[in-house]
């Protein structure tokens with residue numbers, strides 16, 4: 592009975608719903624399609640099918656689509672829509688089967704072949720078969736209709752594989768056709784290569800990649816941290832400390848990442864945090880800044896610096912629960928002596944190790960460690976310290 596309806600109309604609806612388009616768009620499609628339908632074709636099934644799609648009732652929509660596909664095995668678009676819906680439902684094996692069958696059809700028009708190739712690539716990507724997905728998308732990067740989406744998928748694949756050279760190549764191609772989603776990604780790729788080269792003891796190659804990162808973005812914070820590490824390795828602790836200091840001042844949210852490196856640098860200079868030479872703008876009377884510094888010291892496990900311990904009461908007071916606990920024990924956090932402060936910091940560090948310490952400002956995923964790229968949404972530079980004690984478990988490995 593569904594075969595009575597124009598297939599293009601149904602496909603527009605099916606694909607729109609499967610692609611998660613807004614209901615408004617579907618209604619606009621409906622409006623256009625309605626004009627091509629004769630009123631006697633408007634059956635109750637038609638409205639029922641439309642309702643399934645608009646209400647995201649995938650099971651019922653699938654039933655309708657299967658009926659259409661069985662009634663009309665020749666129409667490739669119907670099969671493509673069916674494969675798309677299978678993938679959306681997580682039935683990737685079925686989606687692959689449908690799309691592979693389409694590609695094996697003799698005399699398949701080029702545009703439909705490309706559509707099936709792209710859909711198959713997305714199936715493989717969803718199934719985690721990255722090598723196969725890569726082959727599909729590589730074949731499409733010269734096809735204007737699929738170029739941008741294929742390059743974005745290739746970028747995703749290379750990031751997952753840690754193939755930074757290929758990622759750079761895909762990013763540059765993508766930049767020539769469209770704006771990449773993450774503007775700092777290219778600088779991160781060069782930083783990844785710099786760190787890789789450093790691990791392998793290839794210092795000049797590491798420097799070369801680091802310089803490329805800075806060419807992409809001047810004063811790139813991650814690049815500066817790598818640079819500070821290079822300075823330390825080369826015995827130039829003064830330059831390392833200066834670089835760290837600048838990063839902490841400009842990017843205070845990176846404090847927990849930078850602080851351990853900064854402390855390594857000043858210790859190499861036989862200094863402590865409250866030395867005049869090591870003065871930070873952060874070392875102030877401002878209670879919020881002192882609390883942030885104490886928090887960074889706890890989560891990065893560097894609280895044995897006397898100055899950082901002195902900041903701990905500010906952190907304890909800013910958290911209602913911790914403040915109450917301390918007050919119940921000693922009346923005033925300021926009356927804790929250095930041994931007690933060290934003991935509190937040690938206990939807090941143990942608690943923090945089991946809790947979320949960073950949160951993605953883009954997708955909200957929580958992690959126990961810092962990542963430059965969010966493990967949830969794959970955005971770059973979106974993880975920020977939670978900056979207060981939250982006793983909920985980490986949602987991702989960290």
Ligand SMILES: [Zn+2]
Nearest residue numbers: 951954965968
């Ligand atoms: Zn995220």
